[in-house]
Amino acid sequence: EAGVAQSPRYKIIEKRQSVAFWCNPISGHATLYWYQQILGQGPKLLIQFQNNGVVDDSQLPKDRFSAERLKGVDSTLKIQPAKLEDSAVYLCASSLGGSRANYGYTFGSGTRLTVV
Amino acid sequence: AQKVTQAQTEISVVEKEDVTLDCVYETRDTTYYLFWYKQPPSGELVFLIRRNSFDEQNEISGRYSWNFQKSTSSFNFTITASQVVDSAVYFCAGNFNKFYFGSGTKLNVKP
Incomplete structure (x- = not known):
């Protein structure tokens, strides 16, 4: 069984730039989650989708973060504009x-974002 | 409050020693699930075990064992005869209607 696929693996951007991450879940999995893991901390849930609907986005900084899951399969997470404190996996x-x-x-392998 | 606490930030042991990683949780839910994950340097979170709140039976899987005690809200993880390959960060997590992770315990196993 294929695992959760994420891309890119690494990304370095300057502050105030935009960035997007992609996730392809395991086939047949209805629920998809995005987590932010800052170095030295445990993962923090940003958003949870059930099929293509949002179940929980209470910890998503909505002024700069957005996420969508079109057709209830793949998902993208976007940050615009990025801040230094967004550096995380x-x-x-x-x-x-x-x-x-x-x-x-x-879990997927994650995308390591560095904002400089 | 709903949270998971791992008080041990980092533990170092010598190979073949036994080591216990502590996990304490708080929840107002009566039905919940508890998990342990391993995060090696590669970064991926590897599932180790899932326990539901109605099953307090301890579990053993090879060198790994878990002790779940609702009376003390603890879900501790023991590695017997540790090996260098066990070196990683270990996370305890609880699904109390939403996933909550502890801050992790970094285990260093020295040869």
Whole structure:
């Protein structure tokens, strides 16, 4: 079974620039999550999708971050404009969703963003 | 409050020693799931175990074992006869209607 795919693997941008990350979840997984992991900390949930609808985006800085999951499969996370404190690893995860949301919960390898 | 706490920031042991990683959680939910993940230097989070709140049976998988005690809200992880390949950051997490991760414990196993 293919895992959760993320790209790019690394990205370096200047502050105030824009950046986008892509995630392809495991086939059949209804729920998709984006996490931010700052160095030395645990992952923090940014947004959770159930199919193509947003379930939880309470910790997403909506003035600069946006995410979408068109057609309930792939997802993109965008930052515009980026700040220095956005430097982190952005992890995508997916799970079966619904009553089985705790099953098959799998993380991608992440995108390491450095804002200079 | 809903949270997961890993008080040990970093632990160093010598190969073949046993080591226990502590995890304490807080939740108002009666139904929840607890997890342990391993994050090697490559960065990917590797699933180790999932436990639901109704199953307090301890679990053993090879050199790994987990002790879940609801009375103390703890879900500790023990590695027996540690190996250098066990060196990584280990995260405890809880799904209390939303995922909460602890801050992680970095384990250094020295040869």
